[in-house]
Amino acid sequence: xxxxxxxxxxxxxxxxxxxxxxxxxxxxxxxxxxxxxxxxxxxxxxxxxxxxxxxxxxxxxxxxxxxxxxxxxxxxxxxxxxxxxxxxxxxxxxxxxxxxxxxxxxxxxxxxxxxxxxxxxxxxxxxxxxxxxxxxxxxxxxxxxxxxxxxxxxxxxxxxxxxxxxxxxxxxxxxxxxxxxxxxxxxxxxxxxxxxxxxxxxxxxxxxxxxxxxxxxxxxxxxxxxxxxxxxxxxxxxxxxxxxxxxxxxxxxxxxxxxxxxxxxxxxxxxxxxxxxxxxxxxxxxxxxxxxxxxxxxxxxxxxxxxxxxxxxxxxxxxxxxxxxxxxxxxxxxxxxxxxxxxxxxxxxxxxxxxxxxxxxxxxxxxxxxxxxxxxxxxxxxxxxxxxxxxxxxxxxxxxxxxxxxxxxxxxxxxxxxxxxxxxxxxxxxxxxxxxxxxxxxxxxxxxxxxxxxxxxxxxxxxxxxxxxxxxxxxxxxxxxxxxxxxxxxxxxxxxxxxxxxxxxxxxxxxxxxxxxxxxxxxxxxxxxxxxxxxxxxxxxxxxxxxxxxx
Numbered sequence: 200x201x202x203x204x205x206x207x208x209x210x211x212x213x214x215x216x217x218x219x220x221x222x223x224x225x226x227x228x229x230x231x232x233x234x235x236x237x238x239x240x241x242x243x244x245x246x247x248x249x250x251x252x253x254x255x256x257x258x259x260x261x262x263x264x265x266x267x268x269x270x271x272x273x274x275x276x277x278x279x280x281x282x283x284x285x286x287x288x289x290x291x292x293x294x295x296x297x298x299x300x301x302x303x304x305x306x307x308x309x310x311x312x313x314x315x316x317x318x319x320x321x322x323x324x325x326x327x328x329x330x331x332x333x334x335x336x337x338x339x340x341x342x343x344x345x346x347x348x349x350x351x352x353x354x355x356x357x358x359x360x361x362x363x364x365x366x367x368x369x370x371x372x373x374x375x376x377x378x379x380x381x382x383x384x385x386x387x388x389x390x391x392x393x394x395x396x397x398x399x400x401x402x403x404x405x406x407x408x409x410x411x412x413x414x415x416x417x418x419x420x421x422x423x424x425x426x427x428x429x430x431x432x433x434x435x436x437x438x439x440x441x442x443x444x445x446x447x448x449x450x451x452x453x454x455x456x457x458x459x460x461x462x463x464x465x466x467x468x469x470x471x472x473x474x475x476x477x478x479x480x481x482x483x484x485x486x487x488x489x490x491x492x493x494x495x496x497x498x499x500x501x502x503x504x505x506x507x508x509x510x511x512x513x514x515x516x517x518x519x520x521x522x523x524x525x526x527x528x529x530x531x532x533x534x535x536x537x538x539x540x541x542x543x544x545x546x547x548x549x550x551x552x553x554x555x556x557x558x559x560x561x562x563x564x565x566x567x568x569x570x571x572x573x574x575x576x577x578x579x580x581x582x583x584x585x586x587x588x589x590x591x592x593x594x595x596x597x598x599x600x601x602x603x604x605x606x607x608x609x610x611x612x613x614x615x616x617x618x619x620x621x622x623x624x625x626x627x628x629x630x631x632x633x634x635x636x637x638x639x640x641x642x643x644x645x646x647x648x649x650x651x652x653x654x655x656x657x658x659x660x661x662x663x664x665x666x667x668x669x670x671x672x673x674x675x676x677x678x679x680x681x682x683x684x685x686x687x688x689x690x691x692x693x694x695x696x697x698x699x700x701x702x703x704x705x706x707x708x709x710x711x712x713x714x715x716x717x718x719x720x721x722x723x724x725x726x727x728x729x730x731x732x733x734x735x736x737x738x739x740x741x742x743x744x745x746x747x748x749x750x
Contacts, residue, residue: 208247209696211260215240218268225339232302236267254604271300278313282352283419284452285487287317308334308342312349319353320490327353348380360388367401379405383420390427398424399515408525409679411533415440417526419448424519426456428512429463433520451480451491459498465507474499524733529678532671533686535618541626542617545633546610549656552578552598553606575599580653582645593641594634599654612660620663623670628726629663636662636718643714651708658711661697662719664690669723677731 215237222230222237240263247256274296281290294313298306311330318327331346331353338346354362367385370377386401402424407417418437425433438457441448448456454477461470474495481491531537556574578595585592600606621629640658644651668690675683697712 207257208244208253208260211240211257211264212244214264214268215244222339226337229304229337229339232305235302236263239263240267267300271297274300275309278309282313282316284449284485285320285356285490286485287313287320288486290316304337308338312345315349316352316356319356320487322357324353324357324359344378344380347378351380351384355384355387358391360391363388364392377404379407379410383407387423390424395424395428395512396515398427399512399519402519402522408522408529409681410526411529411682412526413534414523414527414530415443417523421519421523422456425516426460427463428516429460429465429507430512430516431460431464433516434460437523449480449484451477451485454480455491455495455498458495462498462502462505463507467502467505470502471499521733525677525731528731528733529682531622532619532674532678533682535615535622537618537622539618539621541621541630542614545617546614549598549600549610549613550606553600553603556599557603575654578654580641580644582649582651585641585645586649593638593645596641596654597634597637597656597659600656601654605655605657609656609660613656613663616660616663616667619667620670623667623674623728624723624726625729632666632719632722632726633659633663635722636666636715639718640711640715644708644711647710647714648708653708653711655708655711657708658715661712661715662722664694665716665719665721666723668694669720670728673724673728674731 218233218237219241222233225233240260243256243260243263247253247260250256274293278290278293281287281293290313291310294310297309301309311334315327315330318324318330328350331350334346335343351363351366363381363384367377367381367388370381382401382405386398386405389395389401390398402421407420412420418440422434422437422441425437434457438453442453454473458470458473458477461467461473478492478495481488481495485491552574556571556578558571578592578599580592580596581589600609617629617633620632624632637656637659640662641653644653644658668687671678671683671686671690678686694716700707
C-alpha cells in the first residue's frame with residue numbers, strides 16, 4: 200500500500216457499514232434509501248483498494264459521505280432556522296431540496312414537518328397536529344422525539360404557554376425522561392408566564408452544558424430567558440454573537456427581543472423605540488409580516504401594565520450564564536471554530552517551505568532544482584550530521600515534506616489539534632509542546648534510525664495529538680463525563696490507526712512518530728492547564744530521496 204490516500208477509504212467504509220447496521224431494524228419503506236446509499240459508499244471504498252488511483256476513490260467516497268449524510272443535515276439546520284423566524288415558505292423550499300438526498304418516506308417526512316409548522320403559523324393547530332400524528336406509527340423510534348419537538352415548536356408559535364407547562368409538569372410528575380427540547384420550551388413558557396425562577400430551573404435541568412451544541416445555537420436557546428429576566432449586559436453579548444450569523448436571527452427578530460429585554464429592565468420608552476424599529480425592519484424584510492406585527496402589537500399593548508423586577512433574578516441569571524460559558528469551553532475542546540493566527544502561521548510556513556523545497560516540480564529548470572536541493576540539504580534530518588553537531592536540523596526538518604499528500608495530512612492535523620491544544624494549554628505552552636515534541640521526535644529518530652534521512656512535521660503533530668489527549672484527561676472534572684470519555688476513545692482509535700498505518704506505508708519514520716507522541720503525552724501531563732473561565736470563582740487573568748523518510 201504505497202499510497203497513503205488508500206487509508207482514507209477505511210472511515211467511509213466503516214461508517215457505511217455502521218449505517219447499514221443502524222437502519223437494519225427499520226421498515227423497508229423507510230430505510231431503503233439509506234441502504235442504497237450505504238451500499239454505494241461501500242462499493243466505492245472497496246474499488247479504491249483494488250483499482251488505481253486510490254486517491255480518486257478516496258475522494259469519491261468522502262464526496263458521497265458529504266452528499267448523502269453531511270449536506271442534508273445542513274439543509275435541515277437551515278430549515279429549522281427559517282422556522283425560528285416564522286418563514287414557512289423558505290423552510291418548505293429547503294425541505295423540498297431534501298428529496299434529492301433523502302428518497303421516499305424520509306423526504307416526505309421532513310416536508311410534512313414543515314407543512315405542520317406552516318399550519319401552526321396560520322393558527323391552524325388541529326391541521327398541524329393531524330399532520331404530525333400520521334407519522335407517529337411510521338418513523339423509526341429515534342425520530343418520534345423529532346415529531347414531538349415540532350409539536351412543541353407549534354405551541355411556541357401559537358403562544359400556547361400553559362399547554363407546554365402542563366406537558367412538562369405531567370412528564371416530570373410521571374418520572375419520565377424529559378427531552379432537552381421540552382425543557383427549553385418549558386423554560387420559555389415559564390418565562391412568558393412570569394415565573395423566572397422556574398424558567399431558570401428548566402434550563403439548569405436541560406443538560407445543555409452536557410451536549411455538543413454549537414455556541415450560537417445555545418445562545419439562541421438562552422436569549423429568551425435573559426430577555427425576559429431583563430439582563431441587558433448578557434443579552435448584548437448574546438446578540439453580538441448571534442449577529443455574526445445573520446441566518447440565525449434577522450434584524451427585526453433581534454430588535455423584537457431587545458425590546459422585550461428593555462421592558463423587563465424597566466426602560467419602557469426605549470422599548471417602544473426599539474419595537475418601532477423592529478416593525479419597520481419587518482415590513483422591509485420579513486416574509487410573514489402579519490405574525491411579527493401581531494407579536495409587536497401585543498407587546499406595545501401590555502407594556503404599561505408590566506411590572507419589571509430585573510434585580511430579583513441576579514442569582515438565577517448567574518447560574519444560567521454558567522451554562523453558556525461551559526458550552527463555549529466544551530466547543531473549544533471538541534469542535535474548535537475560533538481562528539488562531541498562531542496555528543495558521545505555522546501551517547502557512549510549512550506549506551510555503553514545501554512549495555519552495557518542491558519548486559522544481561512546478562517550475563522545472565536548473566536554478567529551481569538547485570534551490571530545492573540546497574534547502575533540503577540544509578534542513579533535512581540527517582542523523583549523522585546531527586550527531587556531528589548540526590543540531591538545527593532537529594528544528595528545520597519540521598518544515599520540510601516529501602510529498603504533497605504528506606504536507607497536506609500534517610497541516611490538516613496541526614490545524615485541528617493545534618487549536619484544541621492552544622485552547623487547553625494557552626499559546627505559550629502550545630508552542631513549547633509543538634517545538635519540543637517535534638525536536639524530541641527528531642532525537643528519537645536520530646538515535647533509533649541513524650542511517651535514514653527524515654523530514655516532516657508529523658512528530659510535532661503527534662506530540663500535539665498526545666498533549667491534547669493528556670489535557671482532556673486532566674480536564675475531565677470540567678467536562679461532561681460522556682464527552683471526555685468519547686473524546687479519549689476516538690483519540691485512542693486514531694492513535695491505533697496511526698500506529699498500524701506506520702507499519703503498512705513504506706518509508707515512514709516510525710520512531711519519530713512514536714517519539715513525538717510520547718513526548719507530547721508527557722508534556723500534556725506535566726505542564727500547567729489553566730482552569731476554564733466558568734470554573735473560576737473569582738476572575739483572575741488567564742495564562743494564557745528513496746532513503747528519505749516522512750515523519
